[in-house]
Each structure stands twice: as structure tokens, then as C-alpha cells.
Amino acid sequence: MWNRPRFDLKVRLTLRVAAISAACFAAISAYFLITADRAAHTRIDDIAAIVAKTLELQQGKIQWVASPRSDFPNLDPVSTYVMTPGLCLAFRGTSGDILQRFCSGAPIPASPPPQVFTAFYHGLFDPGREAVRPVIVRGMRLGEVVVSVDPAVQTADAWHEAGRLMLALAIALPLLCVLVYAALARALHPTRMIRTGLEQIAAGDLSARLPPFDLAELSAIRDVFNHLAESLDTALAERAELTRKLIALQDEERRHLARELHDEFGQSLAAIRALAASARQTAAQDCPSLLGECDGIARTATGMMETLRGTLFRLRPPDVEELGLVASLEGLVAGWNGRSRGETRFSIRFDGAFESLPATISASLYRIVQEALTNAAKHAGATKVSLALAMSPSEIALAIDDDGRSHDPATKSGMGLLGMRERVAALRGRLSFEASPNSGSALRVVIPLPAADQPVLERAA
Template sequence: MTAIRPLDLKLSVMIRIALGALFCAAVTTVLVVSDTRLELVRSLESKSQSFGTYLSLQAFRADAASGQRDRFPDWQFLSEEVLDEGFCVEVSDPSGGSIYASCRGAGGRVTAPPWFSQLYRALLSPGPSIRRGLDARGNTVGAVAVSLDPAAGAARIWHEVGRIVWIVVGSVVLLALIAYLAIDHAMRPARRMLAGIERIAGGDLSCRLPPVRLIELQQISTVINAMAARLATSLAEREELSRRLAIAQEEERRHLARELHDEFGQSLAAINAIAASVEATAEGSCPELIPEAQTLSDIAIRMMGALRSTMARLRPAVIDEVGLVESLRGLVAGWNSRLGRTTRFSFAATGSFHELPDAAAVSIFRIAQEGLTNAARHAEARHVKLVLERLPLGDAAQAGAGAVQLMIEDDGKGCDWERMPREGAGLRGMRERIALFGGRMALGRAGFEGTRLSITMPATVPAKAAA
């Protein structure tokens, strides 16, 4: 699926406002230019009609009054009273020869830039001059041509366009500022919601998003809160079920170990005793049976050893007999007897653990078993240290009777924690077992090398799990 590039909401809205305003400005500019050009055309026609009417009347009066021909046309009146700024007028005789021409420039303060003047001449000019004939008593006495100075026309249109540009720029800036402030104010609850969502994503399912005024954000907040509540309920139910399964598993292991001890253990002991009796009887009456009796006795002894090992894995009987501390001490002694030449295992315990619930004690023992096994197999360490400590109430993360901390530390080759592969079944099993009892687990580097595994579990088991 194609990744979508994120875009800031405020920036997106401001861009949309600017594009919309520019489109409106372009349309408005076209309309203003068109209206201004049409107004210039009408002005030309009006001026042409005014000049033609005045000069025809002047020619009529001059022709009617003797001795007044030399006063046609009245140049001073044309240039001072009739001719406006930006217009040009040319009067010609009947043969087409020019007898008077005048052009009053733009005369204004606004001048169009050269590129706009060229655009005006190419596309926006109202056209050539408008020419009208002059008649006096039915005779043609000349003609008048009125035109618009190109600089004045370009300046006029540029002035109108400039007003639109300034209005558009001011409107865009004002709208962008208003949109920025409005969106920033509206998105403040969204930032608080985002902080709450990050807490929920981090595992704090008790967090709830705050109520907000915007209906859309409130709907999102309601859905996320309901989802977090359902997820918290589901996780609590799953943890409760897992705790019950773990406790039931330990009870089943205890029952199975007891049955193996009572049934198979006694049967193997009886077989061994019968084999010894057969061997003693065969010494006098049938010496040929002695090797078979000894073989039978050896098989019974090996089976009893395997049975004891199986029962120890199913249920460490020493926990019931001598407690958690001595069980861990015996576990460490077993590893020293097997690997003492290459790796030295040590154990230290601080505090009292007699009132620790049976389920928590068994879980700590199982975690210690797995941790020491991992250190022995993978660490290549010279020394492995196992520490069991009872944390006082002030240092415990959970309220109640404090917590128990188990730490396994080695000086082995360690691990590249940044590139550590996915956790194996052993570590996942430890995390799940710890989570069942509301504990936490930390795995990291021990000093400059080696590995440290630290777990903390409450000294009390939840009431439902202990039921």
C-alpha cells in the first residue's frame, strides 16, 4: 500500500485558502479589466460624439456669420475645455489634411510597468481612433478623430488591477491568520487526546481521553475510551484465566508427582527389593540367576533415578520441604557440580520468604531454573550470580506486603541489545509467568559485559489467583 505523506492541518487549510483567494482574484481581475476596457471604449465614443457635435455647431456658426471662418475651429476651447487627460484629438479638412492635432498625456501619478503596457497594446487596447465627419448646412467641412493615449489606458487598467491585488493580498493574509488561530485553538484538545492515546498505546489502559467540545473529536474520544475499556477488561480476563491455568498446572504437576512417587516409586522399590531377595536366594540354590537378579536390580535403580529427575522437573519437592531459599541453593549447587570446572555459580538471599504464597514461590523457582539454564548454555561466563532479595514496602512498586526481587547476573559474552533477535520461548515463558502475578522483568547489560536478568514480583498473589 502506498504511504501517505502527512501534512499539517493548519498549513493545509492556509494553502487551500490562498489557492481559493488567488482563483477568486484571477476571476475578479478578468472582470475588472473587461469592465474597465469597456468603459474606455464608451468614453471614446462619448468623446467622439461630443467633439463632432461641438465642431459641427462651431462650423455652422462660423459659416452663418460673415467673417468668422478663420475662427473655425476654436483651438483654445478644444484644448482647454473639451479635451480631457489621456485623450487625443485630430481635426482634418475635407481633403483629409490635418489642420489641428492635440494629445494630452495621462498626466496622472499612476504609471503602468513596461510589461503591462506591452500587454495592453497587444490585448487590452480599445482599438484605433473613432472618426466622425463634420457637416455645416449639408456641406462637409472636415472630420474629427478621437483616440486614447496608450499610456493613459494602460495606467487606468493597471490602477484598477492594483487595487484588486492589494485587496486580495490583504484578504489572504487576514484569512490565513484567522484560520491559523482558529485551527490552533480547535486542535488544542486534539493534542491532549494524542497524549492520552500514547499512554493507552504504551499499556496504560486505565487512561481515558478527556471530553472535548468539538463533536467530531468527542466521538473519537468516546470510541477510543470504549475500546480501551473493552481491551482492559479483555486483558484482565485473560490474565485471570492465565493465572488460573498456571495454578491449575502447578497443582496438576504436584498431583502427578505425588502419584508417581506413591505408585511407581513404591513399585520400583518393591522390584528392587524382590531382585535383592532373588539374588540372595540364588546364591545357595541357583547361582545362574544371580546375574539376572543383579541386572533387574540395576534397571530398577536407573528407573528410580529417572523417576526422581522427572518428579523434580514436575514439582520441586524441596520447596514444600525446605522452602524457596534452600531450593534455590540446591539448584545452584547442582549447577556447580556439573559445570564447576568452567563456570562458578553463587547464591545470596536477603530477607524472609516463609510467608511467600506457594504459587509465587514456584514461579520464582521456575524462572531461576530457566535463567540459570540460559546462562549455562549461552553466556560462556566464568561466574554466574543468583540473588534473591525481599524489598521493603517503600521500594516496592505494588502496595501491600512488599515485593520479591530475583536477579541473575553473569560476566559472559553478553548480547548486542540493539540488534537482539526476537525473544525465544524461554524468555517469553518467563515474561508470561511474571505477568500472571503482576510483576515486571528487565533484561539488559551487566556493566561493560555480560547479562543481567532482573524480575520483581509482589509478595502476595491476587485473591482470585490464589482462590
């Protein structure tokens, strides 16, 4: 299944803030350029109006004094006050000819605008537009004033102002990203604690709790998390207690069944053997041909007694509390080595002191090992089974490895493995069953020790 790439939330939010900030800077720059263009056009319109009014006054003065010498139009007086770099003043007569023109030189810019900006600015605005004002005296149109600005000068001025904004953007945007990332990292720091708590819950540590947070949203998550952890802890504790009671009831039923089999079937088989021996004595005197049948009955009864003895051993193993876990497991392994007749080799290794181990844990470990050995020998067809039992002050670890058929469904399911899972769950432990890296199967069981027993275990160790 295709998975989308994952991005860090801080990086994603920082990039979004940077994109929004850049868009805002772009909008501000566009607004500034539009405003600057309007201001430039308003300025040349005002200059055109001033020049036109000045020429009208010049013409009125000439007519008032009735001077035969006419120096109209004269742009020199007004040009002294309004001329700026790149500005052009001109008077166009009624015939359309330019009668007088003044243009100030445009300085060479230190950093000319790029061609891309020039094309963009010329396409968006009209920097070479002329401002025209008519010169009218006593109702007679004498001509018109034409004012314009060199497009290169206006473009250079716009680029200079835009460059200042771009410089501010180049400085402010990275600084803003750093500050936003730092603020987000600080604000999202509790998410690491939430993730750690979830990982602890997933690992089975239901004692994990989250501390109070400053943010209301994270505090709500913290309340839900802690409530969930407490609910799961309570539910698992109740389940473990129920499982413990069911296992205790199951063990009691096994002991009762073992007593019934021993008392009823055992005595009956012993009686059959006695009767077969008596019948053999009688047949030896009166009917020798029945000796074979009597011996067959005796052998059948003996075989049934051996089978019954093995069944009783499985139903009611030796008292682990009296013999101890180490001795009981060593006896179990020795029994399997004896019954397998060399076909399967069983070995066991201990690490730690198990004398002060609670009886409930010892009995459950014995049953788990018993089921695991049966599963490996009968279902997986293993030729080598190794057991390792290690104890620390906080937990007990059981490892069982074999070289059998790990792909056999019977080794991964069935009542045996289900019973092991139930016993491990009753002790609040963890069980894993998987294929071994080389061949065969690997069973791992970890059972935590009660806190009240830890000082005793440490002194015993």
C-alpha cells in the same frame, strides 16, 4: 516499500488556504483590470461623443449667423474641460486628413511598470484603441472626432492600481496564513491528546481516557476511544482471569501427577532396589555369576530414582509461599549450578524487599524463571546466565541474559516460552524476548503490582 513524505496537517491546510486566497486575489485583480479597461474605453467614448456634439454645435452656429469667417473645427473650448494626461483629441476630415489635434503630455511615472506586466497588459487588452464619432450637420457628414489615450499612460495607471492590490495581497496573505495556522493549531490541539492516549493503549495502559472536546467530530472520536479502551480493559481482565484459572488448574494437575509418580513409581523403584539387593545376597551364596546383573539392576533403579526426583522437582517445586521467593530462586539457581557441573554458570541478583509479595505473583515468577533457565541451558546452549529481579512500589522487573544461541527457533517459540507468556498475561504484565546487543538472548518481564499492595510494599521497603 516507498513511503510518501508526511506533512503537518496545519501546514498543509494553511498552504491550501494561502493558495485559494492567492487565486481569489488573482481573480479580483483580473476583474478589476477588466473593469478598469472597460471604464477607460467608456470614458473616451463619452469624450468622443461630447466633442462631436460640440463641433456640430459650432458648425450649426456658423451656418446660423452666416459668418464668412469659419474657425471650424475649434477644439480649444472643449479640450479645456476634458483633457487629462495622455489624452489626445483630433478631428479627421472626410478626406482622411487630421485637420486639428490636441494631446496632453504624459507625466513620467515614478515607478514604471515592469516589461512583463506591460507585455501581459498589452496582450490581454488594447490600451491604444481609438474612439471615433462622426460629426454630422443637417445630414451632411463633415468628418469625425478621434479620441485616444496614450497606451503607456493607461498601462501605468493599470499597474498603479494592480500594485495597490499586490501590496494588499503581500500584507494580507501572510497575516491570513498566520491567523489560519494559529486557529488550526488551537483546533487540532486535542489530536495530541488523542495520540498520547493511543500511545498509552499501545504500551498496555488501558486506563487511558480522553477528556470531553468542544468539537463534535472530536467528541465522537473520544466516545469511540473510551469505549474501545474500556472494552479492551474488560476483555484483558477476563482473559487474565481465565488464564489464571487455567494456570491454577495446570499446577493442580502437576501436583496430582507428582503425587502419583511419587506414590507409584517411587515405591516401585524402591521395591526393585530392595529386590535387587536381596537377589544379590542370594546370588553371592548360590550363583556368583549373577552378581553383575543384580548390580546392574540396582544401578538402573537408582538412576531412574534420580530422574524421577528431578521430574518431581519440576512438577512440584518447593513451596514458594513457605520458603519465600528469594530463597526459592536461590535454591533453583544453586540446583542448576550443581547439575551443570561447571558447564553453565548461573547467577542471580535481587533489588528490593520481596517478603510481602502476593503468593500468586511469587509462584508465577518462580515458574517463569524455571522455564527461562531450562530454555537457556538446554535449547540455547548458554555458558553464562545472569538473572536480576528488582521491585519498585508499582512493578516488578525481571531480566535474564545469556550468551547462548539467540537464533535458535527453540529459544523463541515452544511450550516453555508460551507458558511464560501465559503467566505474564495473567498478571497483566509485559514480556519481551530478543537478541542481546552483544550475543545471546535477553528476556525482560515487567509485572505491575496491585494498587492495594502498594502501601504494604512501600512500608516493607
